[in-house]
Amino acid sequence: MDQRRPLIAGNWKMNGLLADGVALAEGLAELSRQHDGLPPDAAAEVPPDVPLALPCDVLVCPPFTLIDRIVQAVAGTKIAVGGQDCHEKVSGAHTGDVAAEMLKDLGCRYVIVGHSERRADHLETDHAVRVKAEAALRAGLVAIICVGETEAERDAGQTEAVVARQIAGSVPPVATPATVVVAYEPVWAIGTGKTATPEEAQAVHARIRKELDALLGSAAASGMRILYGGSVKPGNAAELLGQPDIDGALVGGASLKVEDFWAIAAAAK
Numbered sequence: 001m002d003q004r005r006p007l008i009a010g011n012w013k014m015n016g017l018l019a020d021g022v023a024l025a026e027g028l029a030e031l032s033r034q035h036d037g038l039p040p041d042a043a044a045e046v047p048p049d050v051p052l053a054l055p056c057d058v059l060v061c062p063p064f065t066l067i068d069r070i071v072q073a074v075a076g077t078k079i080a081v082g083g084q085d086c087h088e089k090v091s092g093a094h095t096g097d098v099a100a101e102m103l104k105d106l107g108c109r110y111v112i113v114g115h116s117e118r119r120a121d122h123l124e125t126d127h128a129v130r131v132k133a134e135a136a137l138r139a140g141l142v143a144i145i146c147v148g149e150t151e152a153e154r155d156a157g158q159t160e161a162v163v164a165r166q167i168a169g170s171v172p173p174v175a176t177p178a179t180v181v182v183a184y185e186p187v188w189a190i191g192t193g194k195t196a197t198p199e200e201a202q203a204v205h206a207r208i209r210k211e212l213d214a215l216l217g218s219a220a221a222s223g224m225r226i227l228y229g230g231s232v233k234p235g236n237a238a239e240l241l242g243q244p245d246i247d248g249a250l251v252g253g254a255s256l257k258v259e260d261f262w263a264i265a266a267a268a269k
């Protein structure tokens with residue numbers, strides 16, 4: 001589908017002290033400026049009609065502690081910044097949590113919700129993920145909603161049933177291609193070096209799009225971006241991104257190296 005511009009999103013997870021994060025973001029910003037033909041020291045806002053030379057949108061999701069500085073480091077480029085999670089409420093007595101509105105206030109445009117590490121470590125249910133996605137929409141952020149089966153579920157032949165259930169339970173019924181991105185991340189492939197084959201990933205993405213069609217209607221489903229995540233690297237990105245229903249990548253480990261992340265972005269069609 002021509003209208004689905006690929007999105008390459010870096011999930012830095014709980015990595016990076018201030019100097020590391022700023023160096024990484026400045027490295028990406030420098031490459032972005034070169035590709036846009038902008039002067040290296042361009043500080044001004046990029047006019048909206050200047051396309052990012054890469055054939056995709058590029059996003060970095062640093063830890064909360066770095067977001068403010070990373071937004072500054074990529075200013076003047078088209079690299080977007082996002083959070084890795086948000087709370088469902090606008091404000092209040094929720095110690096340690098961060099509201100979607102707070103992320104928006106810092107300059108974020110996206111937030112990841114329902115990453116499998118949050119589903120596992122913080123016992124987040126599909127319902128909890130959906131209300132976080134709704135909070136993102138309320139704040140004017142794009143929600144990247146993650147789904148994916150565990151190795152045991154895969155071995156039991158339940159992959160499609162699991163992702164179908166997660167889509168039905170986690171995606172708000174008001175989602176549109178402008179407000180929601182889905183990320184399919186098989187849990188057994190995250191940080192393991194194992195990757196779904198392009199054909200396996202394509203089959204699950206097609207099934208996800210079918211579920212989105214049932215939930216949101218065909219126009220929304222055909223326009224919604226579905227990212228693949230799970231040990232995406234420069235060496236396997238082009239083949240994965242070449243599949244018809246794979247509209248980008250959510251990248252963990254390889255997003256921590258400027259050259260690797262940029263090579264993955266450059267592989268997007």
Ligand code: PEP
Nearest residue numbers: 190191229230231252253
């Ligand atoms: C992720 O955490 O979303 C991820 C896909 O990690 P990795 O690329 O390291 O497998």
